[in-house]
Amino acid sequence: MYQEKIITPPSGIRMIAVFFALILLCGLLAMATQSFLVLEIILIACGILILPGFIINNPNEAKVLTLFGQYVGTVKTDGFFWVNPLTIKRKVSLKARNLNGHQIKVNDKLGNPIEIAAVVVWQIKETAKATFAVEDYLQYVSIQSEAAVRHLANIFPYDNFEDEEATITLKDGAEKVSSLLEAELSERLSRAGIEVVEARISHLAYAQEIASAMLQRQQATAVIAARKLIVEGAVGMVEMALDRLSEKNIVELDEERKAAMVSNLLVVLCGDRNVQPVVNTGTLYN
Template sequence: MNPEKTINPPSGFSVFILAIVLLIAAVFCLSSGLEVIGFILIPVSVIFLLPGIIVVNPNESKVLTLFGKYVGTVKTDGFFWVNPFTVKKKVSLKAFNLNGQQLKVNDSIGNPIEIAAVIVWQIKDTAAAVFAVENYIQYVNIQSEAAVRHLANSFPYDNLEDETAAITLRGGAEQVSAMLEKELNERLDRAGIEVLEARISHLAYAPEIAHSMLQVQQASAIIAARKLIVEGAVGMVEMALNKLSEKNIVELDEERKAAMVSNLLVVLCGDKAVNPVVNTGTLYH
Protein backbone atom coordinates (compact mmCIF):
# COMPACT_ATOMS: atom_id res chain seq x y z
CA MET A 1 0.00 0.00 0.00
CA ASN A 2 1.33 3.44 -0.97
CA PRO A 3 1.91 5.83 1.94
CA GLU A 4 0.32 9.25 1.64
CA LYS A 5 2.50 11.82 -0.14
CA THR A 6 1.49 15.48 0.11
CA ILE A 7 2.39 17.64 -2.89
CA ASN A 8 2.14 21.39 -3.55
CA PRO A 9 1.52 22.00 -7.26
CA PRO A 10 2.04 25.43 -8.89
CA SER A 11 -0.68 28.06 -8.89
CA GLY A 12 -3.27 27.72 -11.62
CA PHE A 13 -3.86 31.44 -12.22
CA SER A 14 -0.92 31.92 -14.59
CA VAL A 15 -1.84 28.76 -16.53
CA PHE A 16 -5.47 29.87 -16.74
CA ILE A 17 -4.46 33.29 -18.10
CA LEU A 18 -2.09 31.62 -20.59
CA ALA A 19 -4.88 29.31 -21.78
CA ILE A 20 -7.23 32.28 -22.33
CA VAL A 21 -4.52 34.16 -24.22
CA LEU A 22 -3.88 31.13 -26.46
CA LEU A 23 -7.60 30.79 -27.19
CA ILE A 24 -7.80 34.47 -28.16
CA ALA A 25 -4.69 34.07 -30.31
CA ALA A 26 -6.20 30.97 -31.95
CA VAL A 27 -9.39 32.88 -32.84
CA PHE A 28 -7.30 35.72 -34.25
CA CYS A 29 -5.21 33.31 -36.32
CA LEU A 30 -8.29 31.58 -37.70
CA SER A 31 -9.84 34.91 -38.67
CA SER A 32 -6.56 36.09 -40.24
CA GLY A 33 -6.09 33.08 -42.46
CA LEU A 34 -3.50 31.34 -40.28
CA GLU A 35 -5.61 28.25 -39.80
CA VAL A 36 -2.68 25.93 -39.11
CA ILE A 37 -1.45 27.98 -36.17
CA GLY A 38 -5.01 28.39 -34.90
CA PHE A 39 -5.69 24.66 -35.01
CA ILE A 40 -2.46 24.07 -33.04
CA LEU A 41 -3.20 26.66 -30.35
CA ILE A 42 -6.73 25.41 -29.62
CA PRO A 43 -5.71 21.84 -28.60
CA VAL A 44 -2.79 23.19 -26.57
CA SER A 45 -5.19 25.35 -24.57
CA VAL A 46 -8.17 22.99 -24.34
CA ILE A 47 -6.40 19.65 -23.97
CA PHE A 48 -3.11 20.42 -22.21
CA LEU A 49 -3.72 23.53 -20.08
CA LEU A 50 -7.34 23.88 -18.94
CA PRO A 51 -7.89 20.21 -17.90
CA GLY A 52 -4.97 20.46 -15.47
CA ILE A 53 -6.57 23.24 -13.44
CA ILE A 54 -8.03 22.09 -10.09
CA VAL A 55 -9.79 23.84 -7.24
CA VAL A 56 -9.28 22.49 -3.71
CA ASN A 57 -11.77 23.76 -1.13
CA PRO A 58 -11.04 24.05 2.62
CA ASN A 59 -11.04 20.67 4.42
CA GLU A 60 -10.88 18.82 1.11
CA SER A 61 -8.11 17.13 -0.83
CA LYS A 62 -7.42 15.80 -4.31
CA VAL A 63 -5.77 12.41 -4.74
CA LEU A 64 -3.85 12.28 -8.05
CA THR A 65 -2.99 9.17 -10.07
CA LEU A 66 -1.17 9.10 -13.39
CA PHE A 67 -1.65 6.02 -15.57
CA GLY A 68 -2.39 3.87 -12.53
CA LYS A 69 0.44 5.24 -10.38
CA TYR A 70 -0.17 7.26 -7.25
CA VAL A 71 1.34 10.73 -7.69
CA GLY A 72 0.38 12.48 -4.47
CA THR A 73 -2.33 14.30 -2.57
CA VAL A 74 -3.07 18.02 -2.68
CA LYS A 75 -4.31 19.10 0.77
CA THR A 76 -3.74 22.86 0.56
CA ASP A 77 -6.87 24.75 -0.46
CA GLY A 78 -6.58 26.99 -3.50
CA PHE A 79 -6.36 27.15 -7.31
CA PHE A 80 -3.67 24.89 -8.82
CA TRP A 81 -2.43 23.34 -12.04
CA VAL A 82 -1.36 19.71 -12.27
CA ASN A 83 -0.57 17.28 -15.04
CA PRO A 84 -3.73 17.26 -17.21
CA PHE A 85 -3.53 13.48 -17.66
CA THR A 86 -3.81 12.73 -13.95
CA VAL A 87 -7.01 11.30 -12.53
CA LYS A 88 -8.22 13.55 -9.74
CA LYS A 89 -10.33 12.09 -6.91
CA LYS A 90 -11.83 14.39 -4.29
CA VAL A 91 -11.56 13.17 -0.70
CA SER A 92 -13.15 15.13 2.14
CA LEU A 93 -11.08 15.81 5.25
CA LYS A 94 -14.08 16.92 7.30
CA ALA A 95 -15.30 15.06 10.37
CA PHE A 96 -18.13 12.60 9.68
CA ASN A 97 -20.91 11.58 12.05
CA LEU A 98 -22.13 7.98 12.03
CA ASN A 99 -25.36 7.41 13.93
CA GLY A 100 -25.35 3.64 14.08
CA GLN A 101 -28.55 1.64 13.86
CA GLN A 102 -29.92 -0.20 16.88
CA LEU A 103 -28.49 -3.70 17.04
CA LYS A 104 -30.05 -6.64 18.88
CA VAL A 105 -27.27 -8.72 20.44
CA ASN A 106 -26.57 -10.81 23.55
CA ASP A 107 -24.44 -9.48 26.37
CA SER A 108 -21.71 -11.55 28.01
CA ILE A 109 -24.20 -13.55 30.12
CA GLY A 110 -26.65 -14.17 27.28
CA ASN A 111 -29.31 -11.51 27.88
CA PRO A 112 -30.68 -10.02 24.62
CA ILE A 113 -30.13 -6.27 24.54
CA GLU A 114 -30.49 -3.37 22.11
CA ILE A 115 -27.43 -1.20 21.57
CA ALA A 116 -26.38 1.61 19.23
CA ALA A 117 -23.41 3.98 19.04
CA VAL A 118 -22.58 7.41 17.66
CA ILE A 119 -19.13 7.64 16.05
CA VAL A 120 -17.21 10.71 14.88
CA TRP A 121 -14.48 9.88 12.37
CA GLN A 122 -12.11 11.61 9.97
CA ILE A 123 -9.74 10.62 7.19
CA LYS A 124 -6.10 11.02 8.20
CA ASP A 125 -4.46 9.13 5.29
CA THR A 126 -6.08 9.84 1.92
CA ALA A 127 -3.97 7.27 0.06
CA ALA A 128 -5.08 4.46 2.37
CA ALA A 129 -8.73 5.58 2.20
CA VAL A 130 -8.72 5.50 -1.61
CA PHE A 131 -6.46 2.53 -2.38
CA ALA A 132 -6.63 0.19 0.65
CA VAL A 133 -10.40 -0.39 0.68
CA GLU A 134 -13.10 -0.47 -1.98
CA ASN A 135 -15.42 2.04 -0.32
CA TYR A 136 -14.19 3.68 2.86
CA ILE A 137 -17.65 4.91 3.95
CA GLN A 138 -19.13 1.41 3.67
CA TYR A 139 -16.02 0.06 5.38
CA VAL A 140 -16.61 2.38 8.35
CA ASN A 141 -20.26 1.33 8.62
CA ILE A 142 -19.52 -2.42 8.61
CA GLN A 143 -16.53 -2.27 10.94
CA SER A 144 -18.40 -0.02 13.37
CA GLU A 145 -21.27 -2.49 13.59
CA ALA A 146 -18.82 -5.34 14.17
CA ALA A 147 -17.04 -3.39 16.92
CA VAL A 148 -20.30 -2.55 18.72
CA ARG A 149 -21.42 -6.20 18.57
CA HIS A 150 -18.08 -7.37 19.96
CA LEU A 151 -18.28 -4.80 22.76
CA ALA A 152 -21.80 -5.87 23.72
CA ASN A 153 -20.73 -9.54 23.81
CA SER A 154 -17.79 -8.74 26.10
CA PHE A 155 -19.61 -7.22 29.08
CA PRO A 156 -22.89 -7.76 30.97
CA TYR A 157 -25.66 -5.18 30.76
CA ASP A 158 -25.43 -4.59 34.52
CA ASN A 159 -24.32 -6.50 37.62
CA LEU A 160 -27.75 -7.76 38.70
CA GLU A 161 -26.90 -11.25 37.51
CA ASP A 162 -23.11 -10.94 37.55
CA GLU A 163 -22.11 -9.17 40.75
CA THR A 164 -18.42 -9.85 40.10
CA ALA A 165 -18.38 -7.81 36.87
CA ALA A 166 -15.95 -4.90 37.19
CA ILE A 167 -17.29 -3.17 34.07
CA THR A 168 -20.87 -3.18 32.82
CA LEU A 169 -22.41 -1.61 29.74
CA ARG A 170 -24.83 0.46 31.83
CA GLY A 171 -22.55 1.45 34.70
CA GLY A 172 -19.18 1.86 32.98
CA ALA A 173 -20.10 4.35 30.25
CA GLU A 174 -16.74 6.14 30.15
CA GLN A 175 -14.68 2.95 30.16
CA VAL A 176 -16.92 1.29 27.58
CA SER A 177 -16.70 4.32 25.28
CA ALA A 178 -12.90 4.40 25.60
CA MET A 179 -12.63 0.70 24.71
CA LEU A 180 -15.01 1.13 21.77
CA GLU A 181 -12.96 4.06 20.46
CA LYS A 182 -9.72 2.07 20.80
CA GLU A 183 -11.11 -0.96 18.98
CA LEU A 184 -12.54 1.18 16.17
CA ASN A 185 -9.18 2.90 15.65
CA GLU A 186 -7.52 -0.51 15.37
CA ARG A 187 -10.11 -1.76 12.89
CA LEU A 188 -10.17 1.41 10.73
CA ASP A 189 -6.44 2.09 10.66
CA ARG A 190 -6.16 0.01 7.47
CA ALA A 191 -8.38 2.54 5.69
CA GLY A 192 -6.46 5.55 7.02
CA ILE A 193 -9.37 6.62 9.23
CA GLU A 194 -9.13 8.05 12.74
CA VAL A 195 -12.00 7.82 15.22
CA LEU A 196 -12.30 11.08 17.15
CA GLU A 197 -15.10 9.99 19.48
CA ALA A 198 -17.31 6.97 20.06
CA ARG A 199 -20.27 6.90 22.46
CA ILE A 200 -23.09 4.50 23.25
CA SER A 201 -26.25 6.33 22.18
CA HIS A 202 -28.85 3.66 23.00
CA LEU A 203 -28.79 0.81 25.51
CA ALA A 204 -31.77 -1.20 26.70
CA TYR A 205 -32.96 -4.73 27.29
CA ALA A 206 -34.72 -6.35 24.36
CA PRO A 207 -38.53 -6.00 24.53
CA GLU A 208 -39.11 -9.69 25.24
CA ILE A 209 -37.23 -9.55 28.58
CA ALA A 210 -37.53 -5.85 29.42
CA HIS A 211 -40.53 -6.32 31.72
CA SER A 212 -38.95 -9.22 33.61
CA MET A 213 -35.66 -7.39 34.06
CA LEU A 214 -37.53 -4.30 35.26
CA GLN A 215 -39.16 -6.42 37.96
CA VAL A 216 -35.72 -7.75 38.95
CA GLN A 217 -34.38 -4.20 39.20
CA GLN A 218 -37.38 -3.10 41.27
CA ALA A 219 -37.00 -6.06 43.62
CA SER A 220 -33.30 -5.33 44.01
CA ALA A 221 -34.04 -1.68 44.78
CA ILE A 222 -36.69 -2.65 47.37
CA ILE A 223 -34.31 -5.08 49.07
CA ALA A 224 -31.55 -2.46 49.19
CA ALA A 225 -33.97 0.11 50.63
CA ARG A 226 -35.29 -2.31 53.24
CA LYS A 227 -31.77 -3.22 54.26
CA LEU A 228 -30.94 0.43 54.79
CA ILE A 229 -34.15 1.01 56.76
CA VAL A 230 -33.52 -1.96 59.03
CA GLU A 231 -29.93 -0.89 59.71
CA GLY A 232 -31.13 2.61 60.59
CA ALA A 233 -33.97 1.31 62.77
CA VAL A 234 -31.67 -0.99 64.75
CA GLY A 235 -29.33 1.92 65.37
CA MET A 236 -32.19 4.13 66.54
CA VAL A 237 -33.51 1.42 68.88
CA GLU A 238 -30.05 0.91 70.34
CA MET A 239 -29.66 4.65 70.82
CA ALA A 240 -33.08 4.90 72.53
CA LEU A 241 -32.31 2.09 74.97
CA ASN A 242 -28.91 3.57 75.79
CA LYS A 243 -30.39 7.02 76.44
CA LEU A 244 -33.10 5.61 78.72
CA SER A 245 -30.50 3.68 80.66
CA GLU A 246 -28.04 6.61 80.94
CA LYS A 247 -30.65 9.08 82.25
CA ASN A 248 -32.38 6.56 84.47
CA ILE A 249 -35.75 7.49 83.08
CA VAL A 250 -37.18 4.04 83.49
CA GLU A 251 -35.91 0.64 84.50
CA LEU A 252 -36.71 -2.02 81.93
CA ASP A 253 -36.36 -5.72 82.42
CA GLU A 254 -35.58 -8.02 79.52
CA GLU A 255 -39.23 -8.67 78.68
CA ARG A 256 -40.07 -4.95 78.55
CA LYS A 257 -36.96 -4.23 76.50
CA ALA A 258 -38.03 -6.92 74.03
CA ALA A 259 -41.52 -5.41 73.82
CA MET A 260 -40.09 -1.93 73.33
CA VAL A 261 -37.70 -3.12 70.65
CA SER A 262 -40.54 -4.90 68.87
CA ASN A 263 -42.77 -1.81 68.96
CA LEU A 264 -40.00 0.55 67.75
CA LEU A 265 -39.05 -1.75 64.89
CA VAL A 266 -42.68 -1.98 63.78
CA VAL A 267 -42.95 1.81 63.81
CA LEU A 268 -39.63 2.49 62.11
CA CYS A 269 -39.67 -0.31 59.52
CA GLY A 270 -43.35 -0.26 58.58
CA ASP A 271 -44.33 1.21 55.21
CA LYS A 272 -47.68 2.44 56.52
CA ALA A 273 -48.71 4.86 59.28
CA VAL A 274 -48.93 3.28 62.72
CA ASN A 275 -52.02 3.68 64.92
CA PRO A 276 -51.00 3.97 68.60
CA VAL A 277 -52.68 1.69 71.15
CA VAL A 278 -52.89 2.83 74.78
CA ASN A 279 -52.28 -0.02 77.21
CA THR A 280 -54.03 0.64 80.57
CA GLY A 281 -52.97 -2.63 82.06
CA THR A 282 -49.63 -4.29 82.47
CA LEU A 283 -47.38 -6.43 80.31
CA TYR A 284 -47.65 -9.26 82.84
CA HIS A 285 -51.47 -9.59 82.91
Protein backbone atom coordinates in the same frame (compact mmCIF):
# COMPACT_ATOMS: atom_id res chain seq x y z
CA MET B 1 1.85 0.53 0.52
CA TYR B 2 -0.63 3.40 0.41
CA GLN B 3 1.48 6.08 2.06
CA GLU B 4 -0.07 9.49 1.52
CA LYS B 5 2.04 11.95 -0.47
CA ILE B 6 0.96 15.58 -0.21
CA ILE B 7 1.82 17.74 -3.22
CA THR B 8 1.32 21.40 -4.03
CA PRO B 9 0.78 21.89 -7.79
CA PRO B 10 1.45 25.20 -9.59
CA SER B 11 -1.08 27.98 -9.43
CA GLY B 12 -3.89 27.86 -11.96
CA ILE B 13 -3.66 31.61 -12.55
CA ARG B 14 -0.37 31.21 -14.41
CA MET B 15 -1.77 28.47 -16.65
CA ILE B 16 -4.79 30.63 -17.46
CA ALA B 17 -2.36 33.30 -18.67
CA VAL B 18 -0.61 30.68 -20.84
CA PHE B 19 -3.96 29.48 -22.18
CA PHE B 20 -5.06 32.96 -23.24
CA ALA B 21 -1.62 33.64 -24.69
CA LEU B 22 -2.00 30.56 -26.92
CA ILE B 23 -5.43 31.72 -28.06
CA LEU B 24 -4.05 35.18 -28.87
CA LEU B 25 -1.14 33.68 -30.78
CA CYS B 26 -3.48 31.50 -32.82
CA GLY B 27 -5.57 34.53 -33.68
CA LEU B 28 -2.56 36.53 -34.80
CA LEU B 29 -1.29 33.67 -36.95
CA ALA B 30 -4.71 33.20 -38.52
CA MET B 31 -4.88 36.85 -39.49
CA ALA B 32 -1.31 36.90 -40.78
CA THR B 33 -1.28 33.97 -43.21
CA GLN B 34 -2.66 30.53 -43.96
CA SER B 35 0.75 28.87 -44.09
CA PHE B 36 0.75 28.34 -40.34
CA LEU B 37 -2.33 26.12 -40.35
CA VAL B 38 -0.54 23.12 -38.87
CA LEU B 39 1.00 25.24 -36.14
CA GLU B 40 -2.40 26.73 -35.34
CA ILE B 41 -3.91 23.27 -35.00
CA ILE B 42 -1.10 22.30 -32.64
CA LEU B 43 -1.59 25.44 -30.56
CA ILE B 44 -5.36 24.86 -30.38
CA ALA B 45 -4.80 21.25 -29.31
CA CYS B 46 -2.38 22.43 -26.61
CA GLY B 47 -4.98 24.91 -25.37
CA ILE B 48 -7.65 22.23 -25.21
CA LEU B 49 -5.32 19.93 -23.26
CA ILE B 50 -4.62 22.65 -20.72
CA LEU B 51 -8.27 23.04 -19.69
CA PRO B 52 -8.77 19.62 -17.96
CA GLY B 53 -5.79 20.32 -15.73
CA PHE B 54 -7.49 23.11 -13.77
CA ILE B 55 -8.76 22.13 -10.32
CA ILE B 56 -10.43 24.05 -7.51
CA ASN B 57 -9.79 22.71 -4.03
CA ASN B 58 -12.21 23.91 -1.36
CA PRO B 59 -11.42 24.08 2.39
CA ASN B 60 -11.49 20.68 4.12
CA GLU B 61 -11.32 18.97 0.76
CA ALA B 62 -8.63 16.96 -1.01
CA LYS B 63 -7.94 15.78 -4.55
CA VAL B 64 -6.34 12.35 -5.00
CA LEU B 65 -4.43 12.19 -8.28
CA THR B 66 -3.58 9.05 -10.26
CA LEU B 67 -1.80 8.83 -13.61
CA PHE B 68 -2.04 5.67 -15.69
CA GLY B 69 -2.93 3.59 -12.62
CA GLN B 70 -0.21 5.01 -10.39
CA TYR B 71 -0.77 7.21 -7.34
CA VAL B 72 0.74 10.65 -7.97
CA GLY B 73 -0.17 12.51 -4.78
CA THR B 74 -2.85 14.34 -2.84
CA VAL B 75 -3.67 18.04 -3.00
CA LYS B 76 -4.89 19.25 0.41
CA THR B 77 -4.18 22.98 0.10
CA ASP B 78 -7.28 24.94 -0.79
CA GLY B 79 -7.10 27.17 -3.85
CA PHE B 80 -6.94 27.18 -7.66
CA PHE B 81 -4.29 24.89 -9.20
CA TRP B 82 -3.24 23.24 -12.41
CA VAL B 83 -2.17 19.60 -12.60
CA ASN B 84 -1.33 17.18 -15.35
CA PRO B 85 -4.52 17.07 -17.46
CA LEU B 86 -4.15 13.31 -17.97
CA THR B 87 -4.43 12.55 -14.26
CA ILE B 88 -7.64 11.18 -12.75
CA LYS B 89 -8.84 13.40 -9.93
CA ARG B 90 -10.88 11.98 -7.05
CA LYS B 91 -12.47 14.39 -4.61
CA VAL B 92 -12.29 13.33 -0.95
CA SER B 93 -13.98 15.28 1.85
CA LEU B 94 -11.91 15.86 4.99
CA LYS B 95 -14.83 17.14 7.06
CA ALA B 96 -15.94 15.41 10.25
CA ARG B 97 -18.93 13.13 9.77
CA ASN B 98 -21.49 11.54 12.07
CA LEU B 99 -22.48 7.90 11.90
CA ASN B 100 -25.71 7.30 13.79
CA GLY B 101 -25.64 3.52 14.13
CA HIS B 102 -28.78 1.42 13.95
CA GLN B 103 -30.12 -0.30 17.02
CA ILE B 104 -28.88 -3.88 17.02
CA LYS B 105 -29.86 -6.80 19.22
CA VAL B 106 -26.96 -8.63 20.82
CA ASN B 107 -26.24 -10.67 23.95
CA ASP B 108 -24.21 -9.13 26.75
CA LYS B 109 -21.52 -10.97 28.70
CA LEU B 110 -24.12 -12.86 30.76
CA GLY B 111 -26.18 -13.85 27.72
CA ASN B 112 -29.01 -11.36 28.26
CA PRO B 113 -30.41 -9.97 24.98
CA ILE B 114 -30.01 -6.21 24.82
CA GLU B 115 -30.50 -3.43 22.28
CA ILE B 116 -27.53 -1.15 21.71
CA ALA B 117 -26.50 1.59 19.28
CA ALA B 118 -23.62 4.04 19.02
CA VAL B 119 -22.82 7.42 17.48
CA VAL B 120 -19.39 7.76 15.88
CA VAL B 121 -17.73 11.01 14.79
CA TRP B 122 -15.01 10.33 12.22
CA GLN B 123 -13.02 11.97 9.47
CA ILE B 124 -10.54 10.93 6.81
CA LYS B 125 -6.94 11.39 7.88
CA GLU B 126 -5.03 9.66 5.06
CA THR B 127 -6.68 10.03 1.67
CA ALA B 128 -4.53 7.41 -0.07
CA LYS B 129 -5.67 4.62 2.27
CA ALA B 130 -9.30 5.75 2.13
CA THR B 131 -9.20 5.69 -1.69
CA PHE B 132 -7.13 2.60 -2.43
CA ALA B 133 -7.07 0.36 0.68
CA VAL B 134 -10.85 -0.26 0.86
CA GLU B 135 -13.58 -0.58 -1.73
CA ASP B 136 -15.99 1.91 -0.17
CA TYR B 137 -14.87 3.70 2.98
CA LEU B 138 -18.42 4.79 3.89
CA GLN B 139 -19.64 1.20 3.92
CA TYR B 140 -16.43 0.12 5.64
CA VAL B 141 -17.01 2.58 8.51
CA SER B 142 -20.63 1.45 8.92
CA ILE B 143 -19.85 -2.29 9.03
CA GLN B 144 -16.78 -1.99 11.27
CA SER B 145 -18.63 0.28 13.69
CA GLU B 146 -21.41 -2.28 14.07
CA ALA B 147 -18.87 -5.05 14.59
CA ALA B 148 -17.07 -3.03 17.28
CA VAL B 149 -20.34 -2.32 19.12
CA ARG B 150 -21.27 -6.01 19.04
CA HIS B 151 -17.87 -7.01 20.41
CA LEU B 152 -18.07 -4.42 23.17
CA ALA B 153 -21.53 -5.62 24.23
CA ASN B 154 -20.28 -9.22 24.39
CA ILE B 155 -17.44 -8.53 26.82
CA PHE B 156 -19.37 -6.49 29.42
CA PRO B 157 -22.59 -7.18 31.34
CA TYR B 158 -25.53 -4.80 31.06
CA ASP B 159 -25.43 -4.17 34.82
CA ASN B 160 -23.97 -5.82 37.92
CA PHE B 161 -27.18 -7.31 39.31
CA GLU B 162 -26.14 -10.80 38.26
CA ASP B 163 -22.39 -10.17 38.19
CA GLU B 164 -21.59 -8.23 41.36
CA GLU B 165 -17.84 -8.52 40.73
CA ALA B 166 -18.06 -6.63 37.43
CA THR B 167 -16.17 -3.35 37.69
CA ILE B 168 -17.33 -2.07 34.29
CA THR B 169 -20.89 -2.38 33.02
CA LEU B 170 -22.57 -1.05 29.90
CA LYS B 171 -25.14 0.82 31.99
CA ASP B 172 -22.93 2.54 34.56
CA GLY B 173 -19.48 2.66 32.92
CA ALA B 174 -20.33 5.20 30.22
CA GLU B 175 -16.97 6.97 30.10
CA LYS B 176 -14.87 3.80 30.24
CA VAL B 177 -17.07 1.99 27.72
CA SER B 178 -16.94 4.94 25.32
CA SER B 179 -13.16 5.10 25.67
CA LEU B 180 -12.82 1.39 24.87
CA LEU B 181 -15.20 1.69 21.93
CA GLU B 182 -13.23 4.63 20.55
CA ALA B 183 -9.94 2.74 20.89
CA GLU B 184 -11.28 -0.37 19.14
CA LEU B 185 -12.81 1.68 16.32
CA SER B 186 -9.54 3.55 15.83
CA GLU B 187 -7.73 0.25 15.42
CA ARG B 188 -10.31 -1.16 13.01
CA LEU B 189 -10.60 1.97 10.86
CA SER B 190 -6.90 2.78 10.67
CA ARG B 191 -6.67 0.44 7.66
CA ALA B 192 -8.82 2.92 5.75
CA GLY B 193 -6.91 5.98 6.97
CA ILE B 194 -9.84 7.12 9.10
CA GLU B 195 -9.50 8.92 12.44
CA VAL B 196 -12.18 8.40 15.11
CA VAL B 197 -12.87 11.73 16.80
CA GLU B 198 -15.46 10.45 19.29
CA ALA B 199 -17.59 7.38 19.91
CA ARG B 200 -20.53 7.18 22.32
CA ILE B 201 -23.28 4.71 23.19
CA SER B 202 -26.50 6.41 22.08
CA HIS B 203 -29.03 3.70 22.98
CA LEU B 204 -28.93 0.93 25.57
CA ALA B 205 -31.86 -1.14 26.81
CA TYR B 206 -32.93 -4.69 27.47
CA ALA B 207 -34.58 -6.45 24.55
CA GLN B 208 -38.38 -6.38 24.56
CA GLU B 209 -38.76 -10.06 25.42
CA ILE B 210 -37.02 -9.62 28.80
CA ALA B 211 -37.56 -5.91 29.47
CA SER B 212 -40.61 -6.47 31.71
CA ALA B 213 -38.88 -9.16 33.79
CA MET B 214 -35.74 -7.08 34.18
CA LEU B 215 -37.80 -4.07 35.26
CA GLN B 216 -39.47 -6.15 37.98
CA ARG B 217 -36.07 -7.40 39.10
CA GLN B 218 -34.71 -3.86 39.29
CA GLN B 219 -37.76 -2.75 41.30
CA ALA B 220 -37.37 -5.69 43.68
CA THR B 221 -33.68 -4.95 44.12
CA ALA B 222 -34.47 -1.31 44.87
CA VAL B 223 -37.09 -2.32 47.46
CA ILE B 224 -34.68 -4.74 49.16
CA ALA B 225 -31.96 -2.09 49.28
CA ALA B 226 -34.39 0.42 50.78
CA ARG B 227 -35.63 -2.07 53.37
CA LYS B 228 -32.08 -2.95 54.32
CA LEU B 229 -31.29 0.71 54.91
CA ILE B 230 -34.46 1.17 56.97
CA VAL B 231 -33.68 -1.86 59.16
CA GLU B 232 -30.10 -0.72 59.76
CA GLY B 233 -31.37 2.71 60.79
CA ALA B 234 -34.09 1.23 63.01
CA VAL B 235 -31.63 -1.03 64.83
CA GLY B 236 -29.41 1.95 65.49
CA MET B 237 -32.31 3.97 66.84
CA VAL B 238 -33.45 1.12 69.14
CA GLU B 239 -29.93 0.69 70.45
CA MET B 240 -29.67 4.42 71.09
CA ALA B 241 -33.05 4.44 72.90
CA LEU B 242 -32.07 1.60 75.21
CA ASP B 243 -28.72 3.22 75.99
CA ARG B 244 -30.32 6.57 76.78
CA LEU B 245 -32.95 4.99 79.02
CA SER B 246 -30.22 3.17 80.90
CA GLU B 247 -28.05 6.28 81.24
CA LYS B 248 -30.91 8.47 82.52
CA ASN B 249 -32.20 5.77 84.89
CA ILE B 250 -35.70 6.50 83.67
CA VAL B 251 -36.86 2.93 83.91
CA GLU B 252 -35.29 -0.40 84.65
CA LEU B 253 -36.06 -3.06 82.10
CA ASP B 254 -35.42 -6.73 82.38
CA GLU B 255 -34.59 -8.84 79.34
CA GLU B 256 -38.24 -9.66 78.60
CA ARG B 257 -39.31 -6.01 78.72
CA LYS B 258 -36.33 -5.05 76.55
CA ALA B 259 -37.36 -7.66 74.00
CA ALA B 260 -40.93 -6.32 73.97
CA MET B 261 -39.70 -2.74 73.59
CA VAL B 262 -37.34 -3.70 70.75
CA SER B 263 -40.17 -5.54 69.00
CA ASN B 264 -42.52 -2.58 69.30
CA LEU B 265 -39.92 -0.05 68.14
CA LEU B 266 -38.94 -2.15 65.14
CA VAL B 267 -42.59 -2.51 64.14
CA VAL B 268 -43.04 1.26 64.38
CA LEU B 269 -39.82 2.16 62.57
CA CYS B 270 -39.86 -0.52 59.85
CA GLY B 271 -43.55 -0.60 59.06
CA ASP B 272 -44.71 0.80 55.72
CA ARG B 273 -48.02 2.03 57.16
CA ASN B 274 -48.94 4.55 59.83
CA VAL B 275 -48.92 3.05 63.32
CA GLN B 276 -52.23 2.78 65.22
CA PRO B 277 -51.72 3.54 68.93
CA VAL B 278 -52.98 0.93 71.43
CA VAL B 279 -53.54 1.72 75.08
CA ASN B 280 -52.35 -1.12 77.32
CA THR B 281 -54.38 -1.15 80.57
CA GLY B 282 -52.65 -4.18 81.95
CA THR B 283 -49.08 -5.19 82.46
CA LEU B 284 -46.61 -7.13 80.43
CA TYR B 285 -47.23 -10.24 82.52
CA ASN B 286 -51.06 -10.41 82.49
